[in-house]
Amino acid sequence: ESATEFKSQKVSLTQKLQDTEFRNQDLEAQLSDLELRLESSQQEREAxxxxxxxxxxxxxxxxxxxxxxxxxxxxxxxxS
Amino acid sequence: ESATEFKSQKVSLTQKLQDTEFRNQDLEAQLSDLELRLESSQQEREAxxxxxxxxxxxxxxxxxxxxxxxxxxxxxxxxS
Amino acid sequence: ESATEFKSQKVSLTQKLQDTEFRNQDLEAQLSDLELRLESSQQEREAxxxxxxxxxxxxxxxxxxxxxxxxxxxxxxxxS
Amino acid sequence: ESATEFKSQKVSLTQKLQDTEFRNQDLEAQLSDLELRLESSQQEREAxxxxxxxxxxxxxxxxxxxxxxxxxxxxxxxxS
Structure with a gap:
């Protein structure tokens, strides 16, 4: 492969990695939110x-x- | 005693007897009434x-x- | 009437009067007892x-x- | 940069991307599980x-x- 091809692949991989990491952060935020809701729901239930x-x-x-x-x-x- | 005295005593005794018999009838009526009231009161109480x-x-x-x-x-x- | 007849009637009337007075006392005792029972029954009932x-x-x-x-x-x- | 450097970067990026994608799948599985638990918990609660x-x-x-x-x-x- 030529250096140009490698460069193009690198750009593409870097972009994909970034997208996946964004998605990851979003999922972690959702998970964290859901865990809080579940915990709060269990506390309510216990109360x-x-x-x-x-x-x-x-x-x-x-x-x-x-x-x-x-x-x-x-x-x-x-x-009586 | 003379016949006149006896006669007077007889009248007096007859009067007294009659009074006592009236009183008797009155008492028997009261007794009968009270017995009925007591019986009726006991029936009410039982009910x-x-x-x-x-x-x-x-x-x-x-x-x-x-x-x-x-x-x-x-x-x-x-x-649950 | 003769004195003898009057005497006999007097004895008979005196006896009858006494019987009636005894009966009277008995009735009054019964009445008094019944009145007490009725009163006591009404007190019980009120209690x-x-x-x-x-x-x-x-x-x-x-x-x-x-x-x-x-x-x-x-x-x-x-x-909740 | 030399072709060797690009190759090394490509390998490293590909590895990182794969790791991130695995982590992603894991997070999605956790999220899906948590959503089911939350839903089931709400159904229980409603029942x-x-x-x-x-x-x-x-x-x-x-x-x-x-x-x-x-x-x-x-x-x-x-x-009475």
Whole structure:
């Protein structure tokens, strides 16, 4: 090959490399963004679940108190 | 005692007896009325208690259903 | 009528009056007892009703608290 | 530059380009995987929320039924 051909190939390869590196940076940015969204989504989900767990405990409390009330009514009915 | 005295005593005794018998009839009427009221009051009370027993069963049902709902929420929280 | 006849009637009337007065005392005792039972039954009934009124207020409280809990769940579902 | 230098540069550029393209493919695979996980996580989340919405409706029903029961008790207390 002649020096001119090598030069032309070098220019072409350099251009292709640059394009690929740009694409690379773009992909890395997208990936990083997506990872942040996934992480934030998992944190939200965990916070949501913690709120639901508190709610479940409150519900347990209410059911317990309704059962006490039911026992009170049963005692009233037996007692007299 | 003279016949006149006996006669006077007889009239007085007859009057007293009649008064006492009237009082008697009145007391028996009051007693009968009170017995009816007591009986009716006990029947009302029994009906009231039966209604409360039905209500207690309904309350038991609601507490059971709330507990099922609570278990559903607990399963949802474990499951995912 | 002869004095003998009057005497016999007086004895008979006196006896009858006494019987009627005994019956009277018995009826008054029964009446008094029944009145006490009715009064005591009404006091019991009022006490029972007061207990039920307290229970109704407790039930109102529980329903209110369950509604708050329901609103909490609704908010969690809207909020995220 | 000499032809030897150009050749050496060409080899080096070709190698770098290949590396960058491999890295690119890897990033695209990671991105695609992450997108799938995010989508699947959002579907799960939506399914979870739908289950919670059903649960909220059930809870509404139970509160309504407890309120009916409460009204029944109030009526019993007024009625007699």
């Amino acid at each position: 949501f679940r913690n709120s639901l767990r508190s709610l479940l405990e409150l519900l347990d409390g209410k059911i317990f108190e309704l059962t006490e009330l039911r026992d009170l009514l049963a005692k009233l009915l037996e007692g | 009231f208690r039966n209604s409360l027993r039905s209500l207690l069963e309904l309350l038991d049902g609601k507490i059971f259903e709330l507990t099922e709902l609570r278990d559903l929420l607990a399963k949802l929280l474990e499951g | 029972f009703r007061n207990s039920l009124r307290s229970l109704l207020e407790l039930l109102d409280g529980k329903i209110f608290e369950l509604t708050e809990l329901r609103d909490l769940l609704a908010k969690l579902l809207e909020g | 979870f929320r739908n289950s919670l919405r059903s649960l909220l409706e059930l809870l509404d029903g139970k509160i309504f039924e407890l309120t009916e029961l409460r009204d029944l008790l109030a009526k019993l207390l007024e009625g």
